[in-house]
Structure formats: C-alpha cells, structure tokens
Amino acid sequence: MAFSGTERRRAEEIVARYPQSRSATLPLLFLVQDRDGWVTPQGIEDVADFLGLTPAVVLGTCSFYTMFKLSPVGKLVVSVCTNVSCLVNGGPQLHEHLRREYARSDDVFIEEVECLAACDRAPALQINYDFHGPLTGEQAVDLIERHRSGELTARTISGTATGGEV
Amino acid sequence: MAQETPVVTRFMRERPDDSWQFESARAYNAAYTRLERAFAMGPEAIVEAVQQSGLRGKGGAGFGTGQKWSFLPKGVFPRYLCINGDEGEPATFKDHMLTERDPHQLVEGAIITAYAIQANHAFIYLRGEFALGADRLQQAIDDAYAHGFLGKDIGGSGFDLELVLHRGAGCYIAGDETGLLSSLEGERAMPRIKPPFPAAQGLYAAPTVVNNIETISTIPWIIANGAEWYAGMGVNRSTGTRIFSVSGHVERPGNYEVELGMTFRELIEGLAGGVRDGKRMKFFIPGGASSPWLLPEHLDSPLDMDYAGSELRTMLGSGAITVFDETTDPLLVSWRLAKFYAHESCGKCTPCREGSSWIEKVLYRMVNGQGRPEDLDLLLSFGSNIVPGLNAPFAQTTICALGPSTMSHVVSLDRWFRDEIVARLERDTARRTSLEIVTVSAGADA
Ligand SMILES: Cc1cc2nc3c(=O)[nH]c(=O)nc-3n(C[C@H](O)[C@H](O)[C@H](O)COP(=O)(O)O)c2cc1C
Numbered sequence: 003m004a005f006s007g008t009e010r011r012r013a014e015e016i017v018a019r020y021p022q023s024r025s026a027t028l029p030l031l032f033l034v035q036d037r038d039g040w041v042t043p044q045g046i047e048d049v050a051d052f053l054g055l056t057p058a059v060v061l062g063t064c065s066f067y068t069m070f071k072l073s074p075v076g077k078l079v080v081s082v083c084t085n086v087s088c089l090v091n092g093g094p095q096l097h098e099h100l101r102r103e104y105a106r107s108d109d110v111f112i113e114e115v116e117c118l119a120a121c122d123r124a125p126a127l128q129i130n131y132d133f134h135g136p137l138t139g140e141q142a143v144d145l146i147e148r149h150r151s152g153e154l155t156a157r158t159i160s161g162t163a164t165g166g167e168v
Numbered sequence: 169m170a171q172e173t174p175v176v177t178r179f180m181r182e183r184p185d186d187s188w189q190f191e192s193a194r195a196y197n198a199a200y201t202r203l204e205r206a207f208a209m210g211p212e213a214i215v216e217a218v219q220q221s222g223l224r225g226k227g228g229a230g231f232g233t234g235q236k237w238s239f240l241p242k243g244v245f246p247r248y249l250c251i252n253g254d255e256g257e258p259a260t261f262k263d264h265m266l267t268e269r270d271p272h273q274l275v276e277g278a279i280i281t282a283y284a285i286q287a288n289h290a291f292i293y294l295r296g297e298f299a300l301g302a303d304r305l306q307q308a309i310d311d312a313y314a315h316g317f318l319g320k321d322i323g324g325s326g327f328d329l330e331l332v333l334h335r336g337a338g339c340y341i342a343g344d345e346t347g348l349l350s351s352l353e354g355e356r357a358m359p360r361i362k363p364p365f366p367a368a369q370g371l372y373a374a375p376t377v378v379n380n381i382e383t384i385s386t387i388p389w390i391i392a393n394g395a396e397w398y399a400g401m402g403v404n405r406s407t408g409t410r411i412f413s414v415s416g417h418v419e420r421p422g423n424y425e426v427e428l429g430m431t432f433r434e435l436i437e438g439l440a441g442g443v444r445d446g447k448r449m450k451f452f453i454p455g456g457a458s459s460p461w462l463l464p465e466h467l468d469s470p471l472d473m474d475y476a477g478s479e480l481r482t483m484l485g486s487g488a489i490t491v492f493d494e495t496t497d498p499l500l501v502s503w504r505l506a507k508f509y510a511h512e513s514c515g516k517c518t519p520c521r522e523g524s525s526w527i528e529k530v531l532y533r534m535v536n537g538q539g540r541p542e543d544l545d546l547l548l549s550f551g552s553n554i555v556p557g558l559n560a561p562f563a564q565t566t567i568c569a570l571g572p573s574t575m576s577h578v579v580s581l582d583r584w585f586r587d588e589i590v591a592r593l594e595r596d597t598a599r600r601t602s603l604e605i606v607t608v609s610a611g612a613d614a
Pocket residue numbers: 224225226227228229230231233252253254255256257340341342343344345346378379380381383384568569570
C-alpha cells in the first residue's frame with residue numbers, strides 16, 4: 003500500500019523537523035494509527051519503508067508504548083485512572099462500572115491506566131485523550147454515549163484533534 | 169494564614185480565559201520581551217545569573233540548573249536542549265497545567281535557555297496523553313515562529329532556533345532523562361548507563377541539556393527580575409518557589425505555588441483545606457510516588473529539599489503531595505504503587521524487572537488477606553537486592569532511579585506501620601488456619 007501522496011508529504015514534513023529521521027518513528031506511528039484505526043501490520047511496514055528501517059525495529063519501538071494499539075479498539079478509547087489519588091476517590095469502581103457496561107462493545111474500548119496527571123479531578127478519565135472528572139459511573143456512561151452519538155466530537159484514538167495536525 | 173507566591177502561575181490566574189493565547193500573553197504578560205534583555209546579557213551572563221539564583225531542577229532530582237548548563241563541554245557543537253514534559257510521576261499534575269495554560273511562558277523560557285547553552289535545536293517532549301496541551305503548545309510555537317521569536321536571527325540577535333514539539337506515546341520511563349533521549353531517537357524509552365552524562369553525550373551523542381517544564385518556565389522571570397530576587401525567596405539552598413500538586417483526601421485538591429520554606433501543614437491544611445469530611449490524616453506522600461511516606465507528626469517540617477533528605481529521609485521529588493485519611497489501608501496504597509512500578513519497569517535491569525513484579529505479587533496477597541507474618545520481611549529481603557542497605561536516600565544497583573523507587577513505599581510500610589501490618593498478617597494467617605480446621609472437621613462456617 004505505502005503512503006499516498008498527501009500522507010507522504012505529511013510524513014516528509016514530520017521527518018524534516020528532526021536531525022535524524024528515525025526520531026520521526028513515534029509521530030509516523032500516530033499517523034498510520036489515525037489512518038487505519040489501529041497500528042496494522044501494513045502501517046508498521048509503511049513507517050519502516052519510509053524511514054529505511056526493518057518492520058521488526060519499528061514494531062519493537064511501537065509495542066513499548068501504550069498509546070499505540072496493535073489490535074482494533076473501535077472509535078473511542080476510554081482511559082480510566084486507578085492510581086493512588088483516584089484509588090481513594092473511586093477510580094477502581096469507575097473502571098469496573100465502565101468495563102462491565104462496555105464489555106461487549108466493538109466501538110468503545112475501556113482501559114485501566116496509570117496516573118493521568120489530573121489527580122485534582124479524581125476519579126479522572128480520558129475519552130480519546132480529552133480529560134474528564136470527577137465523574138460517577140452514570141455520568142461517565144452518559145458522556146461516552148454523547149460522544150458515540152456524535153453530539154460531542156471526539157479526537158482520534160491518537161488524541162489528534164479531528165481535522166487537525168498530528 | 170498561609171499564602172501562595174505565584175511566579176510561574178501568576179499570569180494563568182490573572183487571565184483564566186485566554187492566558188494561552190498569543191495576543192493575551194503579549195498584551196498582559198509582556199511575553200517575549202525578556203528575550204531582548206537576555207540577548208543583551210549574552211550566554212555566559214545568563215548561565216551565571218541562573219547559577220546565582222540558586223534555581224534547582226523541578227523535575228525530581230533538584231539538581232542546580234545553572235550548574236548543569238555549565239557542564240557542557242566547551243566548543244563542542246551542535247548541542248541540544250530537551251525539555252521534559254513527560255510528567256508521569258503518580259500524583260504530579262503541574263506540568264500538565266503549565267503547558268495547557270501558559271505555553272508562551274514555556275516557549276520564551278526555551279528560547280532563553282537554548283540561547284544560554286548555545287543550542288540551535290530544542291525539543292519539548294510532551295507526554296502523549298496531554299492532547300489539549302499539545303494543541304495549545306503547538307499553536308504557541310507556530311505563533312512564535314510567525315512573529316519572529318523562533319527561526320532565523322531571532323529579534324535581530326543573530327541567534328537561530330528551531331523548536332519542535334515531540335509527543336510521547338504512553339510510558340512513564342520516558343520521563344527519565346536518558347529514557348527520554350532514547351525515545352526521542354525513535355527507540356524504546358530505555359534509560360542509558362551514566363556516564364556518559366547527557367551534558368557530554370546526550371541526544372544523537374551530542375552535548376545535551378535536559379530540564380523540566382517548570383524549571384524552564386521559571387527562566388524568563390529570573391531574567392526579568394534578577395538572580396537576587398529569586399535567591400531572596402525560599403529557604404537555605406531551596407530558593408524561590410515551587411508548584412506543589414496536592415491531592416488525595418483533601419478539601420481543596422489543586423496546584424499551589426509557594427515559597428520554599430513553608431511548612432507541610434501550612435500547605436496541606438492552610439491552602440488545600442486539610443483532610444476532608446472532618447477525618448484525621450493517617451499518612452502522606454510528600455514528593456511523588458517515588459518518595460518515602462511521612463506521618464502527621466512531620467507536618468511542621470519545612471518544604472526544604474535538603475532537610476527532606478537529611479532529616480526526614482525522603483524527598484520533595486516532583487512536588488506532589490498525596491494525603492490519606494485514617495480510613496485508608498496503607499497496604500492497598502502500597503500494592504497499587506507496586507503495580508505501577510511493575511507495569512512501568514522497562515526491563516533492562518534484572519533487579520528492577522524481576523523485583524518490581526515480585527513486590528506486586530506479594531503485596532497482592534498481603535492486601536487480600538492471604539499474607540503471612542513473614543511477608544514484610546520477605547519484601548525487604550528481595551528489596552535489598554534492588555536497593556542495597558534500604559536506607560534512604562537510596563543506593564542504586566540499577567541503571568535508573570525507577571529501581572530504588574519500587575521500594576520507597578515498602579520501606580515506608582516497615583518504618584511507620586510495621587506492628588499494625590504484622591499483627592494483621594498474623595490474624596489473617598490464624599483465620600485461614602482455623603477456617604480450614606473448622607471447615608474440614610465440622611463442615612461449619614466460622
Ligand atoms: C523513572 C523516572 C521518571 C522521571 N520522570 C520525570 C518526568 O516526568 N518529568 C521530569 O521533568 N523529570 C522526570 N524525571 C527526572 C529526569 O530524569 C531529570 O532529572 C529531569 O527532567 C531534569 O530536569 P530538572 O533538572 O529541570 O529537574 C524522572 C526520573 C526518573 C528516574
């Protein structure tokens with residue numbers, strides 16, 4: 003498949019910011035994740051091709067970072083913090099509530115995450131990397147549903163503003 | 169009544185609705201006017217002034233900022249400036265706020281610092297999850313380019329600077345300065361053995377300075393008001409102000425910028441409103457998850473980086489204070505921290521990779537009523553393979569400080585709650601045994 007014309011121009015722009023092209027690995031992985039909805043084997047290959055690296059090297063970097071999803075996660079990634087400040091403010095309960103609610107959903111992916119640096123809003127969560135909190139289980143479901151229905155606009159699952167830049 | 173001393177947080181409070189916008193920052197905060205003064209001083213005088221101010225890094229280690237800059241080998245170019253905005257230390261949320269709400273202050277600090285260390289290429293490594301922060305910081309950088317504060321020949325000074333925002337992708341260890349460099353080079357964020365230190369061989373093996381976002385955001389004010397002004401605030405060798413992120417069971421969680429030297433009590437009870445719901449405090453974490461814990465009896469100690477180390481055997485670290493009330497189970501907090509370290513250990517050093525997950529497993533059984541009376545000693549015994557001697561400030565057998573951090577909370581359990589925990593483990597053990605006996609002999613529910 004390789005990069006299309008616009009993707010290639012965008013990728014060239016990104017690489018040009020760095021003294022060495024390999025530094026563009028993370029931004030290019032965000033680019034292919036936004037294109038395909040997750041980091042597909044094709045995406046890994048495209049990044050590798052473009053940077054002159056092997057797919058194994060790119061996959062090795064990619065798999066180290068939690069924001070890259072190596073299998074489909076749907077349209078909304080909901081990251082619920084259960085670290086210490088959220089722990090004592092209902093974070094684990096919020097996570098459990100959402101995990102059950104969306105256990106069979108294909109388009110909402112619930113994940114437990116480490117401290118989101120929003121402890122003054124505990125229990126805190128992110129929906130495609132937009133911050134929310136403090137929230138009850140019901141408030142969180144309501145918010146997710148409003149994103150799902152299109153009433154609220156979510157970022158991409160890489161946290162990129164829709165229609166914006168990587 | 170305790171009061172804040174806002175320096176880096178002043179403008180965002182004055183203009184809460186638009187402090188991140190170029191026009192507002194220019195009109196009401198005189199953004200970028202400190203550049204002229206910096207260019208007139210010249211690089212060496214800036215390094216000198218920052219040294220005189222006593223400014224120490226606000227990322228965790230508290231190393232002298234001007235001193236760090238002075239370590240760059242003479243005459244070796246190119247050099248790089250990398251600004252650490254990875255902010256992953258549990259309970260720390262100040263750089264998040266500084267990026268979203270005053271990105272121009274950060275960009276101005278970046279320009280002055282790059283000029284002082286004579287770097288023509290600088291990077292801000294921002295935690296990937298800070299999406300709004302990335303939007304606003306990128307906008308600030310674009311505006312600074314558009315108005316000639318970045319790029320070629322800034323303000324007619326002859327100084328060129330390219331400033332690049334680099335988003336992380338989710339991992340705590342990229343916050344370690346050498347992990348950050350690996351990540352910025354497109355690799356797994358694995359820390360590197362020091363020496364060589366980044367000042368000698370950092371990004372792309374070139375001389376590099378790594379500083380925290382709050383440290384860099386302070387620089388414009390030292391240039392504007394002078395080294396004496398900054399050194400005149402604070403206490404002993406902890407000069408100036410710091411932002412403390414206070415959270416947990418407090419009435420008013422939030423970021424408070426105060427002069428160092430204030431007491432924990434003034435900060436936690438005065439500013440953050442104390443423990444909420446009329447409860448009493450059981451313990452608090454004074455400097456981010458990696459710092460050993462303190463008790464209510466330590467509340468009258470000063471916020472002084474050196475005092476925290478020598479007298480309290482902990483650290484002010486990242487400036488994150490987490491407060492826990494009397495209903496809190498210290499074993500639960502400890503287990504959750506252990507789980508964090510087990511997840512975030514990069515796996516490069518055996519003691520940290522293996523130790524962190526064993527600590528998590530043993531704490532899991534302890535917190536769930538399956539512990540044994542000797543479990544606390546078991547934790548200390550394998551912990552001493554990661555931290556020889558187990559005495560804070562910790563010795564290190566690992567490449568980075570994450571390894572020792574895995575033991576901070578365990579050492580704290582031992583130091584403050586040993587009797588309570590051992591008694592509980594004995595009770596749990598006795599209950600398990602008698603239950604088994606009762607169940608087997610009589611089929612009854614004890
Ligand atoms: C595991 C680990 C995580 C760290 N995370 C951060 C971080 O998120 N932000 C930060 O500024 N420093 C972090 N540090 C400290 C950095 O290594 C480095 O000391 C700091 O960025 C230097 O900046 P300063 O001198 O301005 O404080 C971390 C260190 C370790 C060992």
